[in-house]
Amino acid sequence: MPHVAEWKKDEVANLKDLINSYEVVGMANLADIPAPQLQQMRRTLKDSATLKMSRKTLMSLALNDSEKAQIENLEDYMEGQPALIFTNMNPFKLYKILESSKTPAPAKAGSIAPEDIIVPKGDTAFKPGPVLGELQKAGIPAKIEKGKIVITNDKVIVEAGEVIPRDVASILTRLEIFPLEVGIDLRAAYEAETIYTSDLLTVDEEKTLADVQKAFTQALNLSVEAVIFNKESTPLIIQKAVSQSLNLALNAEILNEKTRDVLLAKAYAQMLALASEVSAKDENAVDDELKE
């Protein structure tokens, strides 16, 4: 490649080195990240991953030139302002870290709403003025109430996947609604001949937590039901035994130290209940003690 500048060759060699020395290579999109935030994220990642921005052509060259099988397919995920991330972390963990470091950002005219953008009902900080007209023009139901502009209903102003119009973007920012997220957007990650796309990398922690609880419950259920004794199940099995035994004793009216109070109380309660019905018919049918 005689016509290729020396620095470009160095850069490709450097990228290739990185590709070869890390297990996981991610393709990210850094578009729309303000410089200070990007710096902050680099610092966050410092110990666990290396972020490398470069020209698309150079990254393609490095990927295609690597001996790692299938890695060249990462090319397909170059978007916006692409960058490579190198790490030995589990790619799911990498994705999780990057996602959690994203921060809310103001709406930008022309960007796509990641989810429904809702303007919530309630007071605004605006005094009556021309802003009311702007709100209404943007389709937000607003009126003046007690010297303030108030939004009367929740309003989905941009649906998920739709483009945010210029006037709406400016209104959202003035309302301090920040519907976008900025951060390192990991589009795909390569590890051991496999490419994990971002949809695969999404880890549902809530579901995992629910599954853990479900597994524990199932284990408890099974061990109690099959009467398998262990630390967790044995107290429950004991309670089941005691409960069944008490049920039997109470239902069969067998008096013992555990049942007698309950049975006496039951008789007394029944008597009072019956007495109240009787006295409702005729006060004189019950003695004075019961007439209260």
Add this chain to the structure above:
Amino acid sequence: MEYIYTAMLLHTTGQEISEENVKKVLEAAGAEVDEARVKALIAALEDVDIEEAMEKTAVAAAAPVAAAA
């Protein structure tokens, strides 16, 4: 309360809650029998479903339990 217990006792043993039976039980229990009250009790019980009335305790009682949960 002895009148009510007597009625419950007779109800449980399946005996008729008659003047005679009530008196017999009360006397066996060493109670002084008030004829007027016996009559009033029997009259009052005529319209009462004893089983149901006793059960009501359980139900009424069960509610607060649940509430207390």
Add this chain to the structure above:
Amino acid sequence: MEYIYTAMLLHTTGQEISEENVKKVLEAAGAEVDEARVKALIAALEDVDIEEAMEKTAVAAAAPVAAAA
């Protein structure tokens, strides 16, 4: 519950909950008397303060009554 009702009845009339008294009442109420259950009843109630056991339920009992009123 006839054994329990009998005990409560005797307690209310201030009689001793003895084998003899329990049997007398049960018989007056037309119940078939099972000696063993009578003995078990008496044994079980020996150390029990019936008044206290009843008192303990006073609230419970009062509620349904009030509700039924």
Add this chain to the structure above:
Amino acid sequence: MEYIYTAMLLHTTGQEISEENVKKVLEAAGAEVDEARVKALIAALEDVDIEEAMEKTAVAAAAPVAAAA
């Protein structure tokens, strides 16, 4: 409760809840056996569907008490 546990045990192993069996189990468990309580247990369980009684919430029985909560 040892008498009840004995009954539950015999019921679970499919043995008859007879005087002899109850005594045998209680003795094996090192309990002092009270003949009257054995007889009372058997008498009380005679007409009871144990399976059902075990599973039937003693709510009716326990509830009035519980109601006090």
Add this chain to the structure above:
Amino acid sequence: MEYIYTAMLLHTTGQEISEENVKKVLEAAGAEVDEARVKALIAALEDVDIEEAMEKTAVAAAAPVAAAA
């Protein structure tokens, strides 16, 4: 559940829940004894406070009574 009833029985009579005792009771109750389950029972009970586990149930039944006081 025969293993647990046996444990409860021994606990109630104040006997040690040992392999030997558990087997003796189970046999008296006419159960086929599975050594492994006996061992598992005893091992599991080592970490369990039986009294506490029982109390949780028993108290549940009894506590409301006290609550009314």
Add this chain to the structure above:
Amino acid sequence: MEYIYTAMLLHTTGQEISEENVKKVLEAAGAEVDEARVKALIAALEDVDIEEAMEKTAVAAAAPVAAAA
């Protein structure tokens, strides 16, 4: 609970809950294997519909009594 998780795991992967398999999994999980407990586990699960037992709320069993709280 390691024995239970092992049983559930084998059940889910469609493997037989045999002594050999249980041991293999437990060892892979770094557990010390207690032969008696393995045997007890298998004996206990023999007549159990695991699928059903896993979903059947165990605690409901304790409910009646606890319910009185």
Add this chain to the structure above:
Amino acid sequence: MEYIYTAMLLHTTGQEISEENVKKVLEAAGAEVDEARVKALIAALEDVDIEEAMEKTAVAAAAPVAAAA
């Protein structure tokens, strides 16, 4: 659920829930191992406090009991 059961098993035996251990257990249980799911499991569990989740379950389990009254 085999991945979760494996994690719970390792948690119970006190082993690290690492890629290597998870695979070892799954293979011992005769499961086909999906690398991506192993990785996803580990990433997901990093922020889940299993011990706490179990405790919460125990409490949650107790609640319906009371509610069942």
